[in-house]
Amino acid sequence: MLKDTYLIRLLIPCLSILLVTSCKTDKKMNIPKFKWEESKTAAPGYPMEVYRGGLKGADGSFRSLYGGISTGKHGWGSVGGGWGSAIQSLPNGLHVKWVSFAEDCVYEIDTSIDYDKILALFKKGYYDPSSGLRPPFKREFKNINTGFAPGGVVMVWVAGAGRRIEIGRYQGHKVIIPQAEIDQLDHSDKIMFTKTRRESIMKEVNIIPQHIQDANKDKPIPFGYWDSIRKRYRWKIHLELPEGFKDIQAANFYYNGEMEFLFGTANTERYKIEDYLQLSNTQKRAVPRVITIRWFDANNVLKIGNFRFKEQEIFAAFTKVFKDTEEGEAKINIRVNTLGTNAAIQVIGNNKEVWLPSTTVKVSE
Numbered sequence: 001m002l003k004d005t006y007l008i009r010l011l012i013p014c015l016s017i018l019l020v021t022s023c024k025t026d027k028k029m030n031i032p033k034f035k036w037e038e039s040k041t042a043a044p045g046y047p048m049e050v051y052r053g054g055l056k057g058a059d060g061s062f063r064s065l066y067g068g069i070s071t072g073k074h075g076w077g078s079v080g081g082g083w084g085s086a087i088q089s090l091p092n093g094l095h096v097k098w099v100s101f102a103e104d105c106v107y108e109i110d111t112s113i114d115y116d117k118i119l120a121l122f123k124k125g126y127y128d129p130s131s132g133l134r135p136p137f138k139r140e141f142k143n144i145n146t147g148f149a150p151g152g153v154v155m156v157w158v159a160g161a162g163r164r165i166e167i168g169r170y171q172g173h174k175v176i177i178p179q180a181e182i183d184q185l186d187h188s189d190k191i192m193f194t195k196t197r198r199e200s201i202m203k204e205v206n207i208i209p210q211h212i213q214d215a216n217k218d219k220p221i222p223f224g225y226w227d228s229i230r231k232r233y234r235w236k237i238h239l240e241l242p243e244g245f246k247d248i249q250a251a252n253f254y255y256n257g258e259m260e261f262l263f264g265t266a267n268t269e270r271y272k273i274e275d276y277l278q279l280s281n282t283q284k285r286a287v288p289r290v291i292t293i294r295w296f297d298a299n300n301v302l303k304i305g306n307f308r309f310k311e312q313e314i315f316a317a318f319t320k321v322f323k324d325t326e327e328g329e330a331k332i333n334i335r336v337n338t339l340g341t342n343a344a345i346q347v348i349g350n351n352k353e354v355w356l357p358s359t360t361v362k363v364s365e
Contacts, residue, residue, distance in 0.1 A: 042072035043149040053096035059089040077257020109172035129249040162261035229255040236282040238331040244298030256286040310358035317347040317354035
C-alpha cells in the first residue's frame with residue numbers, strides 16, 4: 001500500500017507536466033494560419049533600415065523584417081519587399097530595432113499589436129470590383145506591412161489587392177547600440193551605423209527622389225505629421241455625372257497609407273454589395289490623396305477620371321467643414337462637365353462648402 005502511494009506521488013508531477021504540455025500544444029495547433037507575407041516601408045524622404053527584429057506570431061513563430069534599406073519613395077503605406085509568402089499564424093507582437101538615417105539614431109519597439117483586428121480581417125476577406133461589369137472578385141488579405149517614420153512612429157497595415165487597412169499606431173524609443181556590438185558585426189551590417197553611409201543615403205536619388213530632397217532642404221523634420229494625417233472624418237464621394245453616364249467603381253488612396261476600391265452604381269445595380277464597399281457610402285475615413293473613378297459615358301465608352309488633391313488645400317477644406325463639429329458628415333462633390341472631360345470639386349458638409357480649385361484633374365479612356 002505504501003509502495004503504491006509512493007508511485008502515485010511520483011507520477012502526479014509527470015502527469016501534470018504532460019497535461020500542461022498537451023494543453024500548450026493543442027492551443028498552438030488551434031491557432032488559425034493564413035498565407036501571407038511580411039513587408040516594411042518608410043516615410044518618403046526618411047529612409048530606414050531594420051537592424052534586428054520582426055513580427056512575433058501568435059503561435060510563437062517569428063517573421064524577420066531585416067533586409068535592406070526601406071525608401072518609402074512609392075508613398076507612405078506602400079508595400080515593400082519581404083521574405084516571401086508562407087502559411088503561418090498571424091502576428092500579435094512586434095519587436096524591432098531600426099536605424100533612422102535622417103535622424104542619425106536607432107529606435108527600438110517591443111509591443112503587442114491588435115491581433116484580434118488582424119484575425120477578423122483575414123477571416124472575412126473582402127470583395128473587389130472586377131474589370132467591366134463581371135461579378136466581383138472575392139479577395140483575401142495577403143500582406144502585413146509595417147511602416148517606420150521619424151520620431152519612432154510605427155504603423156501596421158494589412159493589405160490585399162485593392163485594399164489596405166490601418167491596424168494601429170505604435171511608438172518606439174531611442175536606444176544606443178554599444179560600439180563593442182557594432183565592432184563584431186559583418187561589414188554589411190556595420191556600415192549602417194557609419195556617418196559616411198548615412199550621408200550617402202540621404203543624397204542618393206534612387207533612395208530619396210530629387211524633388212523630395214529639394215522640398216525637404218533646410219527644413220526641420222516634421223515630427224507629428226504622421227499622426228496628423230491619421231485623422232478621420234465621416235464623408236463620402238458624391239459624383240455628379242451628365243445624363244446617360246454611369247459610375248462603375250472608385251479607387252481611393254489616403255494620406256494615412258490606406259486605400260480601398262469601391263463599387264459604383266453600375267455594379268450595385270447588378271450585384272448585392274455590402275454598404276461599406278459602395279462608392280456612395282458614408283463612413284469615417286482619412287483625407288484622400290487621390291481618387292480615381294471609372295464610368296461609362298452616354299455612348300457606353302469607358303472613361304477614367306483621376307483626381308489628385310493638393311495636400312494643404314484639401315486638409316484645410318476638411319478642417320473648415322468640420323470646425324464646429326466632429327460628428328457631422330460631408331461629401332466630396334465631383335461634378336463632371338457635359339463633355340465628360342473635366343470636373344469641379346468641392347467639400348460640402350455641415351452647412352459649409354469649400355472649393356478645391358488646385359485639384360489636378362485628368363480624364364482618359
